[in-house]
Amino acid sequence: MPDVIVIGAGLAGLRCAGLLSARGLDVVVLEAADAVGGRQRTDIVDGFRLDRGFQVLNPAYPALRRSVDLDALALGSFPVGVRVRTAEGMAELRHPLRYPQSIAASLRSGLVNTRDAVALARWATPALVHPLSRLARNDVAVREGWDAVGLRGPLRTAVLEPFLSGVLAESRGETSNTFARLLVRYFVLGCPGLPAQGIAAVPEQLAAHARTTGTDVRLSVRAGRITALGEQIRVEVSEGDSVSAARVVVAVGPDAVTDLTELARPATNGLQTWWFAAAEPPTASALLTVDGRGHGPVVNTVVMTHTVPSYAPAGRHLIAATCLLPRGGDPAEELEVRRHLSGIWGSDISEWELIRRDDITDALPAQPAPLGAARSPRYAERLYVAGDHRDTASIQGALASGERAAHAVLSDAGYSSSATPLRR
CATH class of the missing domain: 3.90.660.20 (Protoporphyrinogen oxidase, mitochondrial; domain 2)
Known part of the structure; x- marks a missing residue:
């Protein structure tokens, strides 16, 4: 009997499984799809x-x-910046510190004025210097956050709103102001891009590491009913006999979590x-x-x-x-x-x-205001839940949630803590 069953081979599940097997636990991952990755395929x-x-x-x-x-x-x-189709043509706005030669063109674009630039700095700077806990105080919707700093001109309406609508998957400005600032911080500090072999290279690397440390990843196996049986938890599967373990981590996407738990379906x-x-x-x-x-x-x-x-x-x-x-x-x-x-x-x-x-x-x-603390992975006795819907809506949130679930399992199983500080 394995020590832990992880349901779901997305980023959260694979990260959790790799950490557990690296500490010597016998881990089985059950994945309904024909490949690892979840939404990263x-x-x-x-x-x-x-x-x-x-x-x-x-x-x-x-x-x-x-x-x-x-x-x-x-x-x-990708270059750190954005091209904007305007009524007058095409304008480019680039990261002013990384591309200082672009500042003059940005000012000529008609998309940036002094008032907007000052307001944007007032909105974004706290995310670069303050911890998340401080940013999250008195959180509001991002549209209200922009209003509060006086960001109302074309830099908002023609650049930030259309850009972030694609990042946040919503156009009404209802997302948490804190979360939007957090994402902007990562955009400022990093250079977003893609692996040469596609986004699937990330979960594939996580799966390879987990397998190297002993994890058994089983594909095309759909988990069903989860039943607690004393010191064991049994997981029924679509094909073959049920599987039991001392602990189970449910690491499926927001669309499937209600199929395996009594949690409300995340928006x-x-x-x-x-x-x-x-x-x-x-x-x-x-x-x-x-x-x-x-x-x-x-x-x-x-x-x-x-x-x-x-x-x-x-x-x-x-x-x-x-x-x-x-x-x-x-x-x-x-x-x-x-x-x-x-x-x-x-x-x-x-x-x-x-x-x-x-x-x-x-x-x-969905990540509406106020942005709450990351949810505990502990769902019931010997049963845990992980995924970006338990943290923040991002690859960062999925991985951090998987780490948090692994640390909870190790702690509850009596293993000494070697947890790395987790940041959202």
């Missing part, structure tokens, strides 16, 4: 690498740096990604592009192959376009997406080939 389609929805990886995440060998991922880094936000192939790119820029004119449905678009050429076959380019996917609303259709993309890029895209459309209903857990 990559498919090869006609020679193109398509992640399950547009994603980025920020090497500034503390839990990521603790968990994986970043050098082995061969990250391609989530959805995203839709369109993947297009083209012989010629619409721009030489690798910057993420947004529409500052308030048009939709596309919230951002980018030429992936300018940052990660391995995402497309030689001589071809891959363009991603992301839209919000409102729960209960109508998803964007190809005709309107193409029309909007043509307006953003200012070019004819009729020859672009649609490779795939990804509708990710539960792309991210």
Whole structure:
């Protein structure tokens, strides 16, 4: 009988399993899908690498740096900035400290004025100098946070709102002001990018490490009813006999956690990604592009192959376009997406080939104000829960939650604590 069963081979589950098996526990991971990764999956389609929805990886995440060998991922880094389609044309705003030569162009863009720049600094600076606990005091929605510092001009309406709507998967400004500042801190400190082999390289590395330390990862095995039997917990599975262990960690996504526990279904936000192939790119820029004119449905678009050429076959380019996917609303259709993309890029895209459309209903857990403390992994006697819906809606949150669950299991099992301080 194994010591621990981990249900779910996403980032939280794999990180938890790897830490437990490294301490000598006998760990079995049950994963319903045919590969590890959860929401971090990559498919090869006609020679193109398509992640399950547009994603980025920020090497500034503390839990990521603790968990994986970043050098082995061969990250391609996006430029730290954004291109904005305006009524007058295309403008670029870049990180002023990393690209000081871009400051003059930013000022000429009409998107930045002194009042907005001061207000943005007033809003963002505390995230760079204060701990999360202090930032979270008197938390409000991000729209209220911007109002409070006087950020109301085009830097907000044409840049920050469209940019963050794609990051947060919502456009109403309801997300926690503290969480938005936390993400901006990571953007300032890191250079987000993608592994050469796709976002799936992250869970694959975690799985390889877990297997090396003794974890048994079983794919295409769907966990069912969980029953406590004295000092054991039994997990029924879709195929074969049930599996029992001394402890169980439920590390599934927000869409599946209610199938295995009595927890309420976490609220989530959805995203839709369109993947297009083209012989010629619409721009030489690798910057993420947004529409500052308030048009939709596309919230951002980018030429992936300018940052990660391995995402497309030689001589071809891959363009991603992301839209919000409102729960209960109508998803964007190809005709309107193409029309909007043509307006953003200012070019004819009729020859672009649609490779795939990804509708990710539960792309991210919703993160409304006030931002609460990370939830305890302890759910019941010998039963634990992990995932980004228990922490923050990010890769950082998923990994940190997996770590927290592993430390709880070790502590309850009587192992001496060797916990690394965990930061959100």
